[in-house]
Amino acid sequence: MIVLTCLAGSGIARAQSWQPPPESARCPSVWGAADERGAGNLKSPELVLRAAQLIRIGEVIELGQVLSVDMPINPIRQFDLHTKRTTMNPQSNRRGSNEELVIAEIGQVGTQFDGFAHQTIGDSMYNCVKVSEAATRTGFTRLGIQNVGAVVTRGVLIDIAALKGVDMLPDTYEITVQDLEQALSKQRVQLRRGDAVVIHTGWGRLWGKDNARYQATNPGIGVAASEWLARQSPILVGADTAPVEVNPNPDRQLSLPTHQIMLVVNGVHLLENMKLDELAAKRVYEFAIVVEPLKIQGATGSSVAPIAIH
Amino acid sequence: MIVLTCLAGSGIARAQSWQPPPESARCPSVWGAADERGAGNLKSPELVLRAAQLIRIGEVIELGQVLSVDMPINPIRQFDLHTKRTTMNPQSNRRGSNEELVIAEIGQVGTQFDGFAHQTIGDSMYNCVKVSEAATRTGFTRLGIQNVGAVVTRGVLIDIAALKGVDMLPDTYEITVQDLEQALSKQRVQLRRGDAVVIHTGWGRLWGKDNARYQATNPGIGVAASEWLARQSPILVGADTAPVEVNPNPDRQLSLPTHQIMLVVNGVHLLENMKLDELAAKRVYEFAIVVEPLKIQGATGSSVAPIAIH
Amino acid sequence: MIVLTCLAGSGIARAQSWQPPPESARCPSVWGAADERGAGNLKSPELVLRAAQLIRIGEVIELGQVLSVDMPINPIRQFDLHTKRTTMNPQSNRRGSNEELVIAEIGQVGTQFDGFAHQTIGDSMYNCVKVSEAATRTGFTRLGIQNVGAVVTRGVLIDIAALKGVDMLPDTYEITVQDLEQALSKQRVQLRRGDAVVIHTGWGRLWGKDNARYQATNPGIGVAASEWLARQSPILVGADTAPVEVNPNPDRQLSLPTHQIMLVVNGVHLLENMKLDELAAKRVYEFAIVVEPLKIQGATGSSVAPIAIH
């Protein structure tokens, strides 16, 4: 028995904490074999009206960080902006025109909305669309972000930092199902089908101030909380961290499993690197959220500047 | 006398139809010498609530065109997307990640929201900020689009194509003040301070179908209608054409004067290349509009995917 | 018999004119199973000295076209240059610095030197290196152009346009083995192992003047002449056309077979879009050639500005 306990404790005797479900268990999706929209199918006039009813004082709170060369960024990505200074038109009204070239993985930098072409289990994406079949040099023929459209729904902030009484959760804290339930209970709100669920960890206060730490690790949901959240049928799950989920995962055999659980298995979008300080400080737990992904043909996601309205 | 009338009508005897006002006549702006927001200062909870009250059936109508290599684009700009295919993470859950590099004047392609660093009269921009002082290699130190924030206000569609009983206005038709007034009267709506004014010309039906014609010329407002509109104090003026205004201007000495009237003189934003077919077909003349420019540090504008909600 | 002749003439009864050899027939290469240099292995001090002896009058003739936005370019590639204007250093000597961002498939634009990672038969490149194994997001782990080094050898111009008495060969003229032999005989030069063979078609006079025609089709060597040339063991084969070879191939079942014959099967480099007018006009048939590919880690080729010295 000592031996057994010991094995259990060491993890040797346990299976891996989570395994991606086989294709047979997740395809076709509940929305049909041809579906490319996943939880986006939940969008409806009812959700829009429910959101609109939350607009009571007319305040707009921005949830997007500034896109700048000083922001934290995944080292395999870039954000470069080159000013193209004035082209002066020859007419007599001396109209000059400025613009700028931007070179960036624009779908995957800054506050960003993840589409379903972004993540895979092996070669397989949402609804078992294959990368090897859908990827071209200039975009994906299926699951492109241009199909998603704007998200207008009820947003719910779940403030785990406040629940724990801290400004910022510890570096690799895994948010539990109990945490979520306690915070919702404390905030007196309930999740509903079609919500946008937004989790405040406080980690966003490192943005632009300690980018190295912001990127190195972060607190967030893990496998259990992700699966619990997916069962609530949200359209998207967001947070004030780069991957939304705890990083690294406590199970070192797993690389960002929430990405697979949400995007690949359940067709739920992620909204990363949110700016949540103002929303949390004002204790706005329910609000209308509007997210407008750029309609980039065949892209895996979009940088966005979402807002909460209440 | 006949001769004189004829000359006046032909424009031969007249001076240039419009001249950019001198700095002394436009600076400091009505919002103060340090202001960078122009008509954005009109934003208020009242405007948001007024917009929210227009959400009655919960329908979201997209006003943004798809960003693709097949769209019409100014020949000095580009939109290129390069798929970066799967990076497979080494962990056992076989998580693959796709993204894409986008190279584009992302502030000035597709459906786009113009900020005040975009246009000049000589070296001078809105509120007499000088390009030579504010431009750096990596953006503008003043008037950057990141300052604007989302626009949530009442949108008003003025359908000039419908007024004229055509699918599409003629190639270089200049919309008059009378046209605007008649259309508003016919639609039974009135403009209010802080509105987003959106003009339907029908030109958008050429988008992606006859890009050469879409870019070559287009109908739209000219100097008179622009000045009349500016006096109504909108936050933005948009249309289903590349420059919002008639192009070329009937006065060949003028290069896109509406750009100067709106952005430089009055601090009113432009919203270009809108997708207005659905809105016009459904005769939705009043609605809540939400526009979320990407918060690109120091940029002249932003590609956007705005929506109407009603 | 009439029928048979007719069938032979129409090609219906013939097999395809050429088929890529199976891996068993071309791997390992004659330079060994680990080799990445192909005909580059021919480089030697003897070849360099032989080339140097051809420098008799000290004239340098440029063989590279200007890289500009006005040049003919494959539509799936780009060449964009964005001036980055003066950064003024703060010190008292007022030193300003200009540079420019270039966005281009720099290995495959303008006068260009093809490396072995550029072309495949299926998934297989020179010496049966597999794309699927050697390609990363940021270059090839094998066959990269940085391994090639400069080519300094005897260059031989074969002027087929002059042989035929024309300024420019017809649009899709396939240069035959007999053409090559006759031109060499007329020019009184013989090919030697390790030469750089350069073919003048006259097509280069369209460069920058009629880019559409330059790109649409072009005269050049076909399968038979390519195989004959490969047997002469050159280090490279070049021409004043985009693909060096006739395009399209007379056998419509073949896509640029010379690319496979030279780069994949025989490990011989191609030098495309050469500027050969001056060399041909001066009847310089033997010369020292120097080609210096940029040493781009893991790249498929390099834009170059080669010279002939005689």
Add this chain to the structure above:
Amino acid sequence: MIVLTCLAGSGIARAQSWQPPPESARCPSVWGAADERGAGNLKSPELVLRAAQLIRIGEVIELGQVLSVDMPINPIRQFDLHTKRTTMNPQSNRRGSNEELVIAEIGQVGTQFDGFAHQTIGDSMYNCVKVSEAATRTGFTRLGIQNVGAVVTRGVLIDIAALKGVDMLPDTYEITVQDLEQALSKQRVQLRRGDAVVIHTGWGRLWGKDNARYQATNPGIGVAASEWLARQSPILVGADTAPVEVNPNPDRQLSLPTHQIMLVVNGVHLLENMKLDELAAKRVYEFAIVVEPLKIQGATGSSVAPIAIH
């Protein structure tokens, strides 16, 4: 007198050590008011033949570093390479084609050849061409690198590290005129008009191994040695460091004055970040050098892969 000597030696009593000459003292250039080529005018068949006579054993020594994401680079520049994997052509020979997008200040990265549009004194470049007049968004209308052509001339290595008996000169060592003269004397070579002068500091051994130190400071020529070298009328001056010259300059009021002395005042090219280890180890002090700048229209310089032949 002791005091005076001391003051002179310490520099305390002196004014700034060097000032850029006024336009009146340097324009028009000795090559005429319209000249854009500077020391490039020295190129001649005689120089080429003189170089060719130095090719005695047929060895080619590469003087260019590999262009890679791992190389030292000025932080305001970038070198990114994105593999564009196989486009498979539909014909039956299964020809696949790979290429790569490169995003870089390609004229000013890696081993690089500086043209005259690169540097200024205030707004003024070589021969008093003004940046404000010659710069466009897409290149310079004058002084562009495409005008330079290949350099084929006698190269002379001056090995200062060997003179001092060290592998690498100290971090900010300023090479003196006496150093140059002593090294040349020791090496038994004399400079001649039209030479390419190449200085070995040993600093190149840090390349790719300690990039931070390679970029932070470096030994090299200062004002006195630069002016002495310019008087020898070389076509170019190169070294195994990023700026060729000592950095920072001992006079902190000067920002890279050799750049102005060579490029702006004297029209002499610079060749930076050379790979000189092999040349120095083999004590090859005289050789033919061939440098082939890419002919980029309107560019300030070119990445190159030069060679020495002897």
